[in-house]
Amino acid sequence: MTHDIWGELFRFDNYAELLVLVRNSIIAGAVLGLTGGLIGVFVMARDMAFAVHAISELSFAGAAAGLLFGVGVVEGSLVGSLAAALLIGLLGSRARDRNSIIAVLMPFGLGLGILCLALYSGRAANKFGLLTGQIVAVDNPRLTALLIICSIVIVGLLLVWRPLMFISIDPQVAEARGVPRLAVSILFMVLLGLAVAVSVQIVGSLLVLSILVTPAAAALRVSASPVVVPLLSTLFAVVSTVGGIMLALGGSVPISPYVTTLSFLIYLICRLLGWFQNRRQRSRRPELLGATT
Template sequence: MSWDDILDAMVGGLADYGAILALVQNSVWAGAVLGLVGGLIGVFVMQRDMAFAVHGISELSFAGAALALLVGFDVVTGSIIGSLIAAAVIGVLGARARDRNSVIGVLMPFGLGLGILFLSLYSGRSANRFSLLTGQIVSVQSGDLGWLIGIGAVVLVALLLVWRPLRFDSLDPQSAAARGVPTRWISLGFMLLLGLIVAVAVHIIGALLVMALLVTPAAAAMRVSSGPVAVPVLAAVFGVVSAVGGILLAVAGTLPVSPYITTISFLIYLVCRIAGGRRDRVTRAG
């Protein structure tokens, strides 16, 4: 094969990639928003030790989306309703960590069981069922994009408005309560914001793997920094790189988008963990 043939093949491959990428640009935009907001809210998820809650909310979000799919209702709306119900239940009944874990442990199998039931009754395309669990690169339609970006923007603005009291409550809830911070309402509000962004995540990466974008980027950022500004900035960057990078790789492959996103997210965490460990050893040695 001559160099001209190789060059023609490369140009043709790039043209095909560009054509496919144009078809999934909705997912790219939604993924970027999810990575940004998911990274930021993930910082508080880690500080409040609520990684388990993310998975619990995602199961009810999955059940809501599956029910909507079964009855022919809007899937995004069904997912949002399921997420908000789960977030409200956890926020109200799980004020203490021990109670919260018990509530989540009850909700998770219940939500997953309902979701599986609804999907088993659904007689439509199998790809629609599969995408709710593990994500699908073309799952974000034009009609859904505005919803997903709008939800992400609402969560981002609300998060910025309550950033300081939420951070105070996350790091030292006893002192925050003593200083007059409405910790119960702050906690409930945070849970509802978390529920909204989980609903977005279900449509990008699937219900089973949402922690890859709502927990892992923040966990990675905390391994290499402890600054109040550096951690959320790094978490947001890691989230966007994981989401958008995974979608761009999935365009060229045949696998669902979720393995790419989870792999990138895990590799970022692994690198940060190694770098953080070396930094700690150098600090102790000094």
């Protein structure tokens, strides 16, 4: 029984031949990891981890509606993500308002998506893939769309990096210095909505946090540098997505458990490293105090 389960998870027969078939997925995973790693830094800085989940629920609803009405999964996912992002950005300027809006959007998006899937009479794999991702779902048109959207997100982040970081760290001072807080925040929410929409195509709506939140959270456990954290976050996200795809290729289960497991293991390792760093600093503090006296 154990051997059968292990074989379902990891089976590497004819692996080289299968690897060619998921070339698009590997490229998509690497680009998605780069995008998620960068935008995840601001998600953590602005304390918006659950906003990502709310946007993913509306993205799922939009994708399910696109599947039901035949307008396209990618198009529907984009509409749902952007609608949720704009609602949160416009109405949730304060943390209390944002939390209540998220609590309203999450069940609504999930319920609407389930309704659309229940009415859809097509392949069951398409329904399941919206929730958990599909490793072979990235054809050439979808890869092109993903590359374009991720490029828009990355370029947009680079253009507003400094004012966005300023607002994320100290919004009152940034606004007093003349930084257009609302405009920059709305732009960030649009970029976040785009990132969530493309992430849903790979790992599914239920597990999008593993790309857009966990890598950045792991990076913040081992560094506070404004340069090191984005680099580590990007590295962790790319390793999780590409590594998850490579492992899923040898099994017969969806891609998402591999991606989420790798992301979680990286977080645990970083948390342990951060704990050792803090313990070492505390142990050295009495020595430094003794030296100064």
